[in-house]
Amino acid sequence: MAEASRILQTTLISTFTQSPYQKHKTFAYPSSQKLIKRVTTRCLATTTDEETKKRASGGFENITWGCEMDSPENASGLQKWLYSSGLPAQKMGIEKVEVGERGLVALTNIRRGEKLLFVPPSLFITADSEWSCPEVGDILKRENVPDWPLLATYLISEASLKDSSRWINYISALPRQPYSLLYWTPSELDRYLEASQIRERAIERINGVTGTYNDLRRRIFSKYPNLFPEAVYNMETFKWSFGILFSRLVRLPSMDGRVALVPWADMLNHSCEVETFLDYDRSSQGVVFTTDRPYQPGEQVFISYGKKSNGDLLLSYGFVPREGTNPTDSVELSFSLKKSDKCYKEKLEALKKHGLSTPQCFPLQITGWPLELMAYAYLAVSPPSLNKQFEEMAAAASNKTKKKDLRYPELEEQALQYILDSCESSISKYSKFLQASGSMDLDVTSPKQLSRKLFLKQLAVDLSTSERRILYRAQYILRRRLRDIRSGELKALKLFDGFRNFFKSD
């Protein structure tokens, strides 16, 4: 969980733009159609009459897997199955909890520094897991489908096989609708996240998932319709499986960064106040974490999903931590070059050369802003006479150079004012949204819709409040620095005038 979004950036997003299958454009069709017939009968043997009917009518949007997060039966079924499948005795049990609906709770006293879990590799789902329908897995592997789309397809394949899959108990205990932003409609994103850059990130991610699904469908699923019926492999089911991956996949540093779904371990909820991560432990040969505090029986045990901002947590996991509790919170702020800038073209070229653009986002934290942002601001406010420095400024604004701490005292005031302007314009967007949210018409037609909209609105209000808080802090620091610079200039001016008058009176 700790690194899910980064992994997606590196292994999945790239596949949307430069197709992952380019190297293997020509499909190795099975030599005989008979093979497809044989495997189809076997792989879809467990499909129910109801599903067959649904498929025939094209009504596949109703297929759902998993359960409501507050359903205790599925969780206890999972626990029983895990114990019978090699999970050693645990000091924690799955229970309903205040934070995260279901979570792992201490059953006995747990000491600080104790290793817990010990989930053996036979219970992980990885890109190498055995497929209950091996023919489906073989096709995906032959086409070199990367880990994320492969795992998303694996989950769907196993879920569709129901009792014939060894993962039935795990899948039945997964949330029916993971709480990630993948499930927000475009109008919900526009309405509730209008002030935050997370809206753009969510749109990018949704487009990424849609692109991956379309790519798989075009290159693989449409060529083997019997193995990949659209009733099972469709946009809705991919949204579900990617939602599960975003909120539960773990990167295991001690297994060369391999990604895995780790049943049981993925019942642990996140706390910004703990600093302990899941990893593979060679000595015990299982996934563990080491507690960084003691727990008493009945207390919920937490891990960290990584040093993420509230926006990142909302994006992948669908929750926002309580205000002020996330020390690694940050807000993305967008900066642009002025189109009216005489050197617009030259500056843009310098930025492009270093992989940057206009607008460009930088993260602000409660403790300050990155040196790269200051370099970008210097570039944005530089006069034409400094054109020889554009290159150096753009390089420092990217994170590709060691020399980041540029000093241009003559530009400092303008650069700080430039950052302050962007900060204040963003604050006013947040304030407008937060003010309007009190009287927002939710436009609903049923109680279920109402509770969903209220839930989303609350998440958006929490996110906007925490992001605006960081911006207020930045605004305060910027205003103070500008005041100091200006009062320093004023003092120097007064001193100069004093000298002038002194010499005059002579």
Ligand SMILES: C[S@@+](CC[C@H](N)C(=O)[O-])C[C@H]1O[C@@H](n2cnc3c(N)ncnc32)[C@H](O)[C@@H]1O
């Ligand atoms: C890896 S799962 C953890 C187990 C999950 N609670 C369950 O019942 O399946 C991650 C999901 O748990 C929930 N979650 C985790 N930490 C949370 C927190 N601090 N506050 C609210 N929800 C949390 C979110 O729904 C998130 O998508």
